[in-house]
Every structure is written in structure tokens, then in C-alpha cells.
Amino acid sequence: MxxxxxxxxxxxxxxxxxxxxxxxxxxxxxxxxxxxxxxxxxxxxxxxxxxxxxxxxxxxxxxxxxxxxxxxxxxxxxxxxxxxxxxxxxxxxxxxxxxxxxxxxxxxxxxxxxxxSIIESGKMYVRTGRQTIEEFNSHKIIQSLVREANLPLEQAHKITEEVENKIYKFQTAYLTSSLIRETVNSVLIEHGHEEYRNKLARIGLPPSDISEMLSSEDATRSGAAGVMAKTAGSVFSEYLIFNTLPKDIADMHLAGEIHIAQPGAWGLLPDTLFVDLSDMEDGSLDLACRHPAVARFASIKTADDMLAALPVLIALLLREASAEVVLEGIAPPLAKAKDTDDLAAKFARALVSSSAAAAGAGQQQQQPLATLVVPAGDTAADAKQLNALLDGYRRYVDATPVPRVGLAITHGGKLKDSIDHITAAVRSGGIITIGSNDNNNNTARSSSGIRKTMAATNGKGSSSSAAMSLQALSINLPRLAYESNKDETYFRAKLALAIKPSLAAMAMRKKAVMDNARRGLLPAFSAATHSMQHATSSIVINLTGAHESVFSILGHDEANSGVEVMQKVLKTAVDVAAAQGKQLGEDSCGVAMIADDSGTRFAALDSEKYGKVSLLQSQNTTSYSQGMTLNGKELDKKQQLAAECSAIDKILNGGLAATVDVTDLGAGEAKSAIEAAAAELAFFRPRAWLAVCATCGKKYKMSADRCESCKSPHRLLTTA
CATH class of the missing domain: 1.10.10.10 (Winged helix-like DNA-binding domain superfamily/Winged helix DNA-binding domain)
Known part of the structure; x- marks a missing residue:
């Protein structure tokens, strides 16, 4: 031993x-x-x-x-x-x-x-981003300048010689590739080569930001995956703003003249996808070699087939859209279910299974939505099936603090037998949209109001079952109104000028997204649309703060000429977008008024630029208006509100976010408001705002000061 x-x-x-x-x-x-x-x-x-x-x-x-x-x-x-x-x-x-x-x-x-001893010997070693230690080699700097920045070879030699002298003066043995890159960039700036420096700049987060993120309760609420998604989003956002967008567009965004939503996914993914499952060949999704860990399903013929496939489809497609996926064609297989009580239970379980995918798919702070289109038929059997789906959906909503799956109900005027079920789902915090399939409105819309028609016709009248919409660019209308000296004609002229570069940026984005799709970044959507051969796409410009611009800043009276001026402004935007789109070779360009995060950002920037925005203080809000919100209590008393909303909806070919607020209404009042809206509006979303407790995750009334379950005063957010 x-x-x-x-x-x-x-x-x-x-x-x-x-x-x-x-x-x-x-x-x-x-x-x-x-x-x-x-x-x-x-x-x-x-x-x-x-x-x-x-x-x-x-x-x-x-x-x-x-x-x-x-x-x-x-x-x-x-x-x-x-x-x-x-x-x-x-x-x-x-x-x-x-x-x-x-x-x-x-x-x-x-x-x-x-x-x-390494320094005195003249040798220096570099800690590289590839997690290796290599002897310093100045030729690699030259190669990087030529390959990455397209710097002429002679200039690359001169810059490298100056960089090498600086590095040896550092007298440090712990040399990193990032330090070398910083030194190269500083020399490029000293020589006035800003454009080359921008191509070489390393994109990422400083260590202090990462430490702050890891210690933030909001950032870590979704676990490590949420932190990594937020980090990736920051990297791609910086890449977009400083390396991809033209400087004039980037400056317009940074100055608050326009707003680019979801910048982390802007050049990678479309915003909204429309997929009709009934048009998939043999009812199957042929992923070939893509997503090899995902189980395949041969076909969707029965209700059980659809309910089994639904979580898989939602999980796959939500990865390929930054805002929303709209699934049509789920109703026919579900209609084959014989027991509606059993259908409600199984539908609830399918949506619960989908909820984890919906929570993990978002690359940005705003998670994407999955909207399932279900028609309201003419017969009692149709109503019974719809009610079963609504009951199952409500069970999912009751079990989910912030639901990210919604139902889009299309009807031909026969909702009477389902209104109670719709009202109950809405009051529980569900995402329900109601659209008429009359008067050529028979194509699906996203929950935000984006029209599939705009993409599906491709401007040529021919329909398509699959479509993608790119709409994540908003124009700050109040900013244009402030700079128009209350001249409505000048205001519309400035709007026309703002649309041109906005459409150019969106056309550039469309090319990047389509190129990425061809590279395989949208495998599920490509499989569902047969390698995108049957898919179409559209570009949509969003208008933010239209109400404040026309009525508050330009000073038009709602009771007199204000409504006409509003419609004239929107008609100008639609006509200019169509004309500019044709010049860019884009036949499918539209204008919308939908909700994103631009309203709050624009209001904050304008407050800094012009002082506190008094019009927002008078309305007790910190955000410009987006879309149109109708008070459920006033629908019966002020019928002209619905008429104005319908008129605007007809003008905006890209879509309108029309919301009917039933937050403070009882069950009977909410039901009456939804019935009245369904009779007057081509598309709307009844909405009951609920608070979500940041401690226990339970939902409770917005009017309450504390959570009704655990009495915590901390609110996480409001339902989607």
C-alpha cells in the first residue's frame, strides 16, 4: 500500500x-x-x-x-x-x-x-470567438477587411499595419478577437471609413445588459428559453437597424416618424400566415427531411385526426410568423364528431396541448397568436358543433392566464344560437373575432384585422388558400399633423411622402423574407403550400394615431366635417400606396389600422419633441389610438359609430382592428352589444379586459385593486 x-x-x-x-x-x-x-x-x-x-x-x-x-x-x-x-x-x-x-x-x-515572456518574445496569442487560442496573425485582419468589409487590398494593408502597431503598444498578453475588431474599427473611424466600420462592427449585448436581464423578473419569467430568445431578438434588431435598412429608413424609425415592429424577426419571418388545412395534399404535411424530431401524420380525415394534428401544426407554424398564424379548414373534419360533449372536451385538451408551443414560439416580447377559423353554419347541427367548440375553447381560456390561441367565427347573420357561448368565452378573457361572410367578406382575417384578401388575390382577382402578410411598419400620423400647421391638404401631402420610403422598405423586406423561405427558414409553411407554389403575399402599411391627427391636432369636429376628412385621409393613403406599389413592382400593397406597439412609442417620442402631449392627458392615456374601439354601451344609442367604423373598414384594403369593449358590462349587456355589433360590422373583436396577477397567475377584474385570489396588488399584464 x-x-x-x-x-x-x-x-x-x-x-x-x-x-x-x-x-x-x-x-x-x-x-x-x-x-x-x-x-x-x-x-x-x-x-x-x-x-x-x-x-x-x-x-x-x-x-x-x-x-x-x-x-x-x-x-x-x-x-x-x-x-x-x-x-x-x-x-x-x-x-x-x-x-x-x-x-x-x-x-x-x-x-x-x-x-x-510572450510579449518580450514578440509573440501574442488571441482568444478567439471559436473558443480557441491562436498565435496573432496580422494577415487575418487583412483577410477580414477585404472579405467582410470589401475594403480595397491596398487600404487593407495600411489599416492593418496601423492596427498591428497599436496592438503591440497595448503590452497585453490577453488578446481577444473582439479587442482586435474594436481596434480595427477605431482606426477605420479615424480614417473616415464609417461605411467599412459598420460592416465590421460586432453585434451583441454588453455584459452589463446580460447581467441585468438575468436579474430581471420580467425577463426570466419564461425561463432560460425566454432569456435566449430576448437576446437573439436584440442581436437581430441591431443587425436590422444598423446593417440592413437603408440609412434614411433607419433614421425615420429611430426618430419616431415610422415604427418597425418586431425588429428581431423583421428580415427573417412574415408577420401573418394564412393556411387552409383542407387544401393540404391528401390531408398530410410533407416535411421531408425538415424537423426530423417531429412526428408525422399521414392524413387528416376525422375529428380525432384533426385534434391530434392541431398541436403539431400550431407548434410548427408559430415558429414561422412573428405576429399570427390563421388556420382555416379545421371545421370539416371536426364536423364528423358524433358526440358534441366529447368534442368539447377533446378540443379543450388539444388547445391546452398547444399552449406550450404558443408560449415558446415568440421571438419577441409579444408572443404570436394562433387563430382557428370556425364558420357558423345555417342548421341547428352547425350551431351545436360551434357551441361545442366554444365550450371547449372556454375551458382552455379558463386554464390559461394569457391565452395565445383564438377563434375567428365567420357567419352569415345567424349567430343567435351561439351568442351566449361567445359572450361567456369573451368574458373569460378569450380571443374571439366575428366576421361576416356576406358582401365579398368571405375570406379570413387575423385577430388584429389583417385581411387575407389582400394577400390571397395578389391584386389580380385570383384566390389563394395560403398567404403571408407583411405589416410590421407603422407611420406616425400625429407627427405629420403637428408639422402640417393644421392644414389638412398639407397633412395628406406629407402622408403621401411618408408612404413612398415605407413601401420601399417593405418591398426590400419582402424580398429578404422570400429569399429566406427559399433557403428553408419556413419549412412548415412551404410544406403546407407545396413549396410556396400556391402561396401569395402582400405588403401592408399601418397608420397610427389617425383619430388624434384629424380631430385633436388638425382640429376637425367629429359632428361636422371630421368624419369626411378622416375618410379622405385614409382614401389618400390607400390610393398612394397602390400607385407607389405598382412603381415598385408590387401589385398587392395595402393600408391598415391595426394595433401594435407603435402607439405608445410614438406618443412618448412626440412628448419629448413637442412637450407633454396634452391631447393624451385629456384622454387619460399614454398611447395614440390604433384601429377603432367602440364602447359596447353606446352601440345602441349611437348607431353612427358602427356606420363610421364600417365605412372605414371598406376603405382600408389592408384591414382594420375594430374592437367592441364590453369590459364593464354584465353578461346580458355584453350579449346585447355583441349582437348589435354582429348586425352592423363586417368584422370586430368583442373584448373584456382582465388583469392577471403577477403572483399567482389568476385573472380578475380590471376594476379591482388586488387579486381576488391571493390579494396581491401586483399585476403582470392584461389579457391579450
Missing amino acids: ETEPSFDYSQLQQRESRKGGVLESASKRVRMIFSVMASPNRIDILRILNTKGPLTYSELKALAGFKSKKESGKFAYHLRKLLRQLLVALNKAERRYTITNLGKLVLSLARQIEER
Whole structure:
């Protein structure tokens, strides 16, 4: 059995005291320590103890590489040297060795000597982003300047020579690729080469931002996946603003003249996808070699087939849209279910299974929606099936603090038998939209109001079952109104001028998204549309703050000419967009008024630019209006509100977010409001705002100060 050396420190100290009654002289002590440092094996032992902490004799011997019995004597010799110079200490009670403070000092000195020797030898080593250490090579800087920044070779040599001189003046052995890149960029700026510097700039987050994110409760609420998604979104947002967009468009966005929503996904994904499952070949989704870990389903023929496939389809397609996926064609297979009570239960379970996919799909703070289109038929059997789906949907909503799956109900005027079920789902916080299939409004809309018609016809009148919409660019109408000196004609002229670069940016985006689709970034959508051969696409410009612009800033009276002026402004926008689109070679360009995050941002920036926006203070809000919101209480009393909304909906070929607010209404009043809206409006969303407790996740009334379940005063957010 191997025995470790034994050392008696008391005898050692007595022996030293007898030699002179004092410790060894400083010079001799230093020489002895340097003799210990002369051995790489002893330096390794110090490094192991410094990293691993207290170790037993056997553990330290094995980690130091002395594994055979023949090497035991050599290891004991090196350890004895370290113990005698008090660089290592032995805890006799635990029989473990530790590095002393003097040993740590010696180890640090050895490291500094090693790094200084590298500098003096003229060699420098780079810690690269590929997690390797390589000898510094200036030729790689030249290659990077030519390949990444397209800098002429002669200039690249001159810049590299200057960078190399600066690096050697740094006198540092810990050289990183990011430090080299920063030095190159600083030299480029000094020489006035800003355009080359922008191509070489590294995109990412500073360490302080990452630390702040990790300590933020909001950022970590969705776990590690949410943190990584937020980080990726920040990287791609910066890439878009400073490397992809033309400078004039980027400046318009940064100045608050326009707003680009979802910038992290702007050049990668479309905003809204429309997919008709009934048009999939043989009812199957042929993913080929894409998503090999996803289970395949052969066909969708029965209700059980659809309910099994639905979570998979939602999970796949939500990854490929930044705002919403609208699924049509789910009703025919579900209509084959014989037991409606069983259908309600199974539909609820399918939506619950889909909820995890809906929560994890979003790349931005605003998670995307999955909207399922269900028609309201003419017969009692149709009504019974719709009610079963609504009951199942309500069970999902009741179990989900913030639901991200919605139902879009299309009807031909026969909703009477389902109004109670619709009202109950809305009052629970469900995302329900209601659209008429009369008067050529028979194509689906997203929950935000975006029309499939705009994309599906491709401007040529021919219909398509699959479509994508790109709508994440909004124009700040109040800003244009402020700068128009209350001149309505000048205001419309400025709007026309703003539409041109906005459409150009969207056309550029469309090309990037389509190129990415061809590269395979939209595999599920491509599979559902047969390699996108049957899919069409549209560009939509969003208008924010129309109400404030016309009525508050330009000063038109709602009771007199205000409504006509509003319609004239919107008609101008639609006509200009169509004309400019044709010049760009885009036949399918529309204008919409939908809700995104631009209203709050525009209002904040305008408050900084023009002082506090008094019109927002008078309305007790911090955001400009988006779309149209109708108070459910006033629908019966003020029928002209519905007429105005319908007129605007007909003008806006891109879509309108029409909301009927039933938050403060009882069940009977909410039901009456929904019935009245369904009779007057081609499309709307009845909405009951609910608060969500940030502590327990339960929903409760907005009017309550505290959670009704746990009494917490902290609100997470309001339902979608």
C-alpha cells in the first residue's frame, strides 16, 4: 500500500530557530521559492489546488498526472518541496492539502512571468470567438477587411499595419478577437471609413445588459428559453437597424416618424400566415427531411385526426410568423364528431396541448397568436358543433392566464344560437373575432384585422388558400399633423411622402423574407403550400394615431366635417400606396389600422419633441389610438359609430382592428352589444379586459385593486 510522506512542522520550525533564532534571510527565501517555480510539475500542483480546492494525497496525485506506482516517489518529492517552502499546507485532521496565500502569490507571479515572456518574445496569442487560442496573425485582419468589409487590398494593408502597431503598444498578453475588431474599427473611424466600420462592427449585448436581464423578473419569467430568445431578438434588431435598412429608413424609425415592429424577426419571418388545412395534399404535411424530431401524420380525415394534428401544426407554424398564424379548414373534419360533449372536451385538451408551443414560439416580447377559423353554419347541427367548440375553447381560456390561441367565427347573420357561448368565452378573457361572410367578406382575417384578401388575390382577382402578410411598419400620423400647421391638404401631402420610403422598405423586406423561405427558414409553411407554389403575399402599411391627427391636432369636429376628412385621409393613403406599389413592382400593397406597439412609442417620442402631449392627458392615456374601439354601451344609442367604423373598414384594403369593449358590462349587456355589433360590422373583436396577477397567475377584474385570489396588488399584464 502506498504511503504519503509525513512532515512535522514543529520540528522544522525548531530547527530553523536553532540556526539563528530568526527566519531565513529574504534573499535566500526568494531563491528557494524561485527554485520551486523552476519545475513545471510543481506549478501544475499549485494550479490544481488553486482550482479544485482541498484534495487528498491520492486525488492530488491523480490530477497532477502521476498515475503509475513508479511515479509515486517523484510526486512525493515535488509535494515535499512545496510543503517546505510553505506554498502548500496539510490539514492533518482532514488529511487534505490546500494552497496557501503565499502559494497563490507565487502562482500569480508565474502567470505574469509567462505572459510577459510572450510579449518580450514578440509573440501574442488571441482568444478567439471559436473558443480557441491562436498565435496573432496580422494577415487575418487583412483577410477580414477585404472579405467582410470589401475594403480595397491596398487600404487593407495600411489599416492593418496601423492596427498591428497599436496592438503591440497595448503590452497585453490577453488578446481577444473582439479587442482586435474594436481596434480595427477605431482606426477605420479615424480614417473616415464609417461605411467599412459598420460592416465590421460586432453585434451583441454588453455584459452589463446580460447581467441585468438575468436579474430581471420580467425577463426570466419564461425561463432560460425566454432569456435566449430576448437576446437573439436584440442581436437581430441591431443587425436590422444598423446593417440592413437603408440609412434614411433607419433614421425615420429611430426618430419616431415610422415604427418597425418586431425588429428581431423583421428580415427573417412574415408577420401573418394564412393556411387552409383542407387544401393540404391528401390531408398530410410533407416535411421531408425538415424537423426530423417531429412526428408525422399521414392524413387528416376525422375529428380525432384533426385534434391530434392541431398541436403539431400550431407548434410548427408559430415558429414561422412573428405576429399570427390563421388556420382555416379545421371545421370539416371536426364536423364528423358524433358526440358534441366529447368534442368539447377533446378540443379543450388539444388547445391546452398547444399552449406550450404558443408560449415558446415568440421571438419577441409579444408572443404570436394562433387563430382557428370556425364558420357558423345555417342548421341547428352547425350551431351545436360551434357551441361545442366554444365550450371547449372556454375551458382552455379558463386554464390559461394569457391565452395565445383564438377563434375567428365567420357567419352569415345567424349567430343567435351561439351568442351566449361567445359572450361567456369573451368574458373569460378569450380571443374571439366575428366576421361576416356576406358582401365579398368571405375570406379570413387575423385577430388584429389583417385581411387575407389582400394577400390571397395578389391584386389580380385570383384566390389563394395560403398567404403571408407583411405589416410590421407603422407611420406616425400625429407627427405629420403637428408639422402640417393644421392644414389638412398639407397633412395628406406629407402622408403621401411618408408612404413612398415605407413601401420601399417593405418591398426590400419582402424580398429578404422570400429569399429566406427559399433557403428553408419556413419549412412548415412551404410544406403546407407545396413549396410556396400556391402561396401569395402582400405588403401592408399601418397608420397610427389617425383619430388624434384629424380631430385633436388638425382640429376637425367629429359632428361636422371630421368624419369626411378622416375618410379622405385614409382614401389618400390607400390610393398612394397602390400607385407607389405598382412603381415598385408590387401589385398587392395595402393600408391598415391595426394595433401594435407603435402607439405608445410614438406618443412618448412626440412628448419629448413637442412637450407633454396634452391631447393624451385629456384622454387619460399614454398611447395614440390604433384601429377603432367602440364602447359596447353606446352601440345602441349611437348607431353612427358602427356606420363610421364600417365605412372605414371598406376603405382600408389592408384591414382594420375594430374592437367592441364590453369590459364593464354584465353578461346580458355584453350579449346585447355583441349582437348589435354582429348586425352592423363586417368584422370586430368583442373584448373584456382582465388583469392577471403577477403572483399567482389568476385573472380578475380590471376594476379591482388586488387579486381576488391571493390579494396581491401586483399585476403582470392584461389579457391579450
